Amino acid sequence: MTYTIGPVSCAPGERVQGLIPVGVSTYGVDLGIPLIVINGAAPGPVLCVDGGVHGDEYDGMEAIRRVLAETDPATLRGTLVGIPCVNAPAFEAAARTSGLDHANLNRIFPGDPDGSYSLRLAAAFVEQVIPAVDALVDLHTGGAYGEIAPLTIVQGGYEELATGIGLAAGHPLIWKGGKWGGTARLSALQAGKPAITVEAGGGTYREETVALHVRSVRNIMRHLGMIDGQAELLDTYTEVSGTFARSSAGGFFLGHADPGEECKQGDLIGRVVDHYGAILEEIRAPQDGIVLWVRRIRTVRTGDEVVIFGAVEGELRP
């Protein structure tokens, strides 16, 4: 059956690309959500994989292009929708937030069709993408400012919907995150669709992070029966909750622990020093746990995030 998402239609066994329009740039160029669609020859679920909600998280964007390039429409069961870069104005600005209205797209879902560009973008995603898919995998990294341990966010309260694809993403850490709202993930979950965020890497673009994201998407496709093979699952997964530490002083940030590193309560994770080397602040583990994200940009201002610390909440066995 022909598959349609926004203005893009794709016959079985075909691959097409197109744009869900959201507006027009001052150059007169169409702005919107770029899509690559592969409609498999055989029926099956519709999986959407998106990247670039934050414009400085490059690894997921490339991972999506690679998975789509390597997927054969003749053997695919179901439909794969790739959105390599949701937030083109943030990508153009090489920034987390939009160059058009400086909004953080990952905090303003479900958006507003009459609002600023980012609000319109979120609204177009909610109105045209989410209803056209059966599951959503949202690829992120730690961003240009920081690096994150490979992990999967399964939103608390939506475990029944999201744990299946969450475990198939293949990372041993499951962050029961999402006290904050406004994400594409939450909008999809509220629409009754399985949705997760997969995090890995950051700081800069790395081929190893691209490979991690490709592996996650392929394993989720196996889990959903879209491609041949058995999904690989780990024996156990560690559930964590996250605590954001912010600096009380501006200065130069020095990290003393890496993402994924286990810490005992009181262990040094980072320091803020002034230009003379005097220590202005020490960031220590608030309890035993795992460092999830560490700042990589050395400039730190009062109130900036420096560390996300993970407390272990339990073990999960598939």
Ligand SMILES: [Zn+2]
């Ligand atoms: Zn992100």
